[in-house]
Amino acid sequence: MLSEAFVSVLSARRADYNAQFLAARRAAPELDEESFKVFLATSVEPLVSAVAALDPTAVVEVVDTAYSVGLELLSQRLAGPRAHSRALDNGFQQLFPLLARFIARAPEAVLPRLCNALHQLATVPGVRPDEWCSALARLAPAVQSVEELLGLGQVLAWLAGLAHYRSSALALCRSLPSPLVLNALGVPGAALQATLLRLEQDPWFVPSAPGLGFRLVGSVGSFRGFGGAFLAPPQVTRVGQELFVVSGDDAWLLALDAFGCTLHRARPEDLVGASFDVQNGNVALEPTRVMGFGKTLPLRDTGPLTSAVGNANTVLFTTAHSYAVAVVALEGSP
Amino acid sequence: MAIKGLFKRLSASPTNPGKPAAARAFDVADLYRGPVADRQAAVDPQGLPLDEKLRQAYFWIVNTAIISPHYDIEYNDAPPATFTLGDSKSQLTLPTAQSYSSFVLLPLLTFATRRKCLFIGGPGRGKTASAILMGVLAGYSVRDVKRAMQHGQPQMTIADLLGNPLPSDLVNAKSMDDIRIAWRKWLSQRVKIIDEYNRIPTRTQSALLTVMGDNYAELLDHIYECPESAWYFTANDDQGGGTYQVIEALRDRIDVVVQALAFNSRFLHELLLRVEENARPEELVPRQVIFTETEIDQLGEEIRAVALPPEVRRRLEFFSSQFEFCEVAAHQFEYKTKDTVRLSGVDWLTVTGQDTGRDRLKDLGCQTKNGLSVRALMTLIHYAKAMAYFRGSPLVGLDDVRQVLPFVLHDKLTPDPDAPFFEAPGNAPLRADRIGWLRRLFDESAAEYDRLNLDREDPVARLSEQFQLGLTGITESEVRSRLSRIETLIAELARGKKLYGHLYDDVLVLKYLHHRYTNYLRWVATQ
Numbered sequence: 001m002l003s004e005a006f007v008s009v010l011s012a013r014r015a016d017y018n019a020q021f022l023a024a025r026r027a028a029p030e031l032d033e034e035s036f037k038v039f040l041a042t043s044v045e046p047l048v049s050a051v052a053a054l055d056p057t058a059v060v061e062v063v064d065t066a067y068s069v070g071l072e073l074l075s076q077r078l079a080g081p082r083a084h085s086r087a088l089d090n091g092f093q094q095l096f097p098l099l100a101r102f103i104a105r106a107p108e109a110v111l112p113r114l115c116n117a118l119h120q121l122a123t124v125p126g127v128r129p130d131e132w133c134s135a136l137a138r139l140a141p142a143v144q145s146v147e148e149l150l151g152l153g154q155v156l157a158w159l160a161g162l163a164h165y166r167s168s169a170l171a172l173c174r175s176l177p178s179p180l181v182l183n184a185l186g187v188p189g190a191a192l193q194a195t196l197l198r199l200e201q202d203p204w205f206v207p208s209a210p211g212l213g214f215r216l217v218g219s220v221g222s223f224r225g226f227g228g229a230f231l232a233p234p235q236v237t238r239v240g241q242e243l244f245v246v247s248g249d250d251a252w253l254l255a256l257d258a259f260g261c262t263l264h265r266a267r268p269e270d271l272v273g274a275s276f277d278v279q280n281g282n283v284a285l286e287p288t289r290v291m292g293f294g295k296t297l298p299l300r301d302t303g304p305l306t307s308a309v310g311n312a313n314t315v316l317f318t319t320a321h322s323y324a325v326a327v328v329a330l331e332g333s334p
Numbered sequence: 335m336a337i338k339g340l341f342k343r344l345s346a347s348p349t350n351p352g353k354p355a356a357a358r359a360f361d362v363a364d365l366y367r368g369p370v371a372d373r374q375a376a377v378d379p380q381g382l383p384l385d386e387k388l389r390q391a392y393f394w395i396v397n398t399a400i401i402s403p404h405y406d407i408e409y410n411d412a413p414p415a416t417f418t419l420g421d422s423k424s425q426l427t428l429p430t431a432q433s434y435s436s437f438v439l440l441p442l443l444t445f446a447t448r449r450k451c452l453f454i455g456g457p458g459r460g461k462t463a464s465a466i467l468m469g470v471l472a473g474y475s476v477r478d479v480k481r482a483m484q485h486g487q488p489q490m491t492i493a494d495l496l497g498n499p500l501p502s503d504l505v506n507a508k509s510m511d512d513i514r515i516a517w518r519k520w521l522s523q524r525v526k527i528i529d530e531y532n533r534i535p536t537r538t539q540s541a542l543l544t545v546m547g548d549n550y551a552e553l554l555d556h557i558y559e560c561p562e563s564a565w566y567f568t569a570n571d572d573q574g575g576g577t578y579q580v581i582e583a584l585r586d587r588i589d590v591v592v593q594a595l596a597f598n599s600r601f602l603h604e605l606l607l608r609v610e611e612n613a614r615p616e617e618l619v620p621r622q623v624i625f626t627e628t629e630i631d632q633l634g635e636e637i638r639a640v641a642l643p644p645e646v647r648r649r650l651e652f653f654s655s656q657f658e659f660c661e662v663a664a665h666q667f668e669y670k671t672k673d674t675v676r677l678s679g680v681d682w683l684t685v686t687g688q689d690t691g692r693d694r695l696k697d698l699g700c701q702t703k704n705g706l707s708v709r710a711l712m713t714l715i716h717y718a719k720a721m722a723y724f725r726g727s728p729l730v731g732l733d734d735v736r737q738v739l740p741f742v743l744h745d746k747l748t749p750d751p752d753a754p755f756f757e758a759p760g761n762a763p764l765r766a767d768r769i770g771w772l773r774r775l776f777d778e779s780a781a782e783y784d785r786l787n788l789d790r791e792d793p794v795a796r797l798s799e800q801f802q803l804g805l806t807g808i809t810e811s812e813v814r815s816r817l818s819r820i821e822t823l824i825a826e827l828a829r830g831k832k833l834y835g836h837l838y839d840d841v842l843v844l845k846y847l848h849h850r851y852t853n854y855l856r857w858v859a860t861q
Contacts, residue, residue: 073370116372158362165360
């Protein structure tokens, strides 16, 4: 059931919208009229109702933007009943109404970007889009402007698992209001500069749990047949401080920290000068345990070690009976 | 609204994904890039590199504005699949790297380098429409571009082209300085379009030549300085079929020639859409691909900064050295050129008939009636740099030269249709296919360069490099040693007996070096 505000805009701009739909379908014959109707009724409607309640004068522009964004998304089967994932529909239905005051203020600046962010969060393996949505919804009431909202979204995306954005997100933290950043990091009462400094020095530092230290973080990747990235048993290596995984003819750069891990295709030239050693001499690896910093971490026995490598903060290793790369976080300086 | 959505769409993803990144850098700003076009970023494309903007413009034109499914500028980063079709055993290649349509790309490179492009082809093939698009890319409205376009016609006078003296001033003026001129508005535009230029009377062509060549217009002792501009000419027939013969100097100032290829009937649905939607792409050019004057200036600077590596330059030198040499043209070495024959007015067939010593099939120089001018070579360098820039490369590659060369030399290198090469089996179509012939000429030159192993063994280049280091502090004995090396090298070259274009250039360089060292030796003796 469409709201009165939505129906009035659709009726008033019917000819334009119909023509837009036809033009989009010429470019993407897969675009289905019924699916698009469902998308408008179930996904766009909650946003339009929220905007109408907040600022009726913004409804036309919001519907215009949502309509054209919807055409782009459904043309690529990224939203609507025939989409491969529900992430964008969930965003429209649950998150965007909560951000209605920002979308109403600048729909063209906000809506496409939020959709792109959600798409990226939903398609990178291991990332937590739900966590991003709930954090953004929780912190949005304290946000003053569209720019702040978009900046907060970027910081939260890093914290939701897009580890490769760590450096630039940390730089962004310095330009956002301190209370907002500290709330995003889960330490509302902490000192921002000291926290950021520690985060910059230690990728395994978690502000809300500072004492975690030397630990087995988990594993990365798995056999491609089970939805993972690796076609052959992987091996690890490093070039300077960058860590790489090589599997068959393929290689990946690993971006990893306390909040997540992402794999990025590496080029052959990225691996020039690769070394295969554990940089930190305090760490000793055995098939069933890792020792270092006065602790012993037990490991599940998955066969003899096949490769091990470590930079200043992290040790990676692989074993004969697993397609996963095990990750050990080293003790950072307090 | 619908048409806006359809025709104003730009590529959201990078247009040159294969471009090698200098270093991997992850930017959290990328979070907001993805399958949905960022309308805000599109309105304010600050920070978008100009080469990317140029590519955006190219892809908008080929995907939306001009229906040109002809990817005749082929690049490969892996061996391409090729197929042989038809009785004539025509080769169809499926390129493996990003390839381009010359009909769109060359005019766009002309726009970026502010040079001169001639569109040729039958009526109604989009020549004028393409030229208008280039005007719109420079920020002019379609109306302004159309009004400024000069339409060649047999009654076109110099006044029609340049402007008129004010009638009241003509009556009252005491001197020429008192006469004010109402200059034509098109002279001030940064994109100049001359439609059907071969219909302009010869006298008016001369006035046009001054504007083209020297960038100013002159009328009654008054001068109008024109801004740097990109020029577009159209002609239905490039072989003198217009109302007037185009004067040679004017033709020579045209930098590239692009042919409008035939419409592919499989794309009729695109035409249908335009008819039904009453769409005129030139009126829907997205703001993001419109260049400001400053941006066009910057484009030119960035293109000039693209480096031409010595190994590519050397191959270009080798190619250009093939054509000017004509052994039977003169006795004196320096005058053994085709230009000597041309200036003398001696019949070409008489000259070629005397040239019996060499293998005229193998010698590339025998395929042409002329050599390459300095202007042609400079134009070639400009376009090769523009091509590399467009592809996102800081260096000109041999492929870049190979791809732009046929369009630059289209009207510059005149084939000799009576040459044995064109009589050889399978080569007859190359008499009509100027682009194919020039590309093959370059390929054969490159193959000969490889055969002679000039990348590794080029003693003339070594001697030139040695000379380039300067003469300061060189001792008399060293100079004598170098002179001896030059003489030995000339003697070695003479031992081969046959003289080809590249050897002719080498011998003249050796003579030049010998003379410079001889002069230096005389100076050293006086110290």
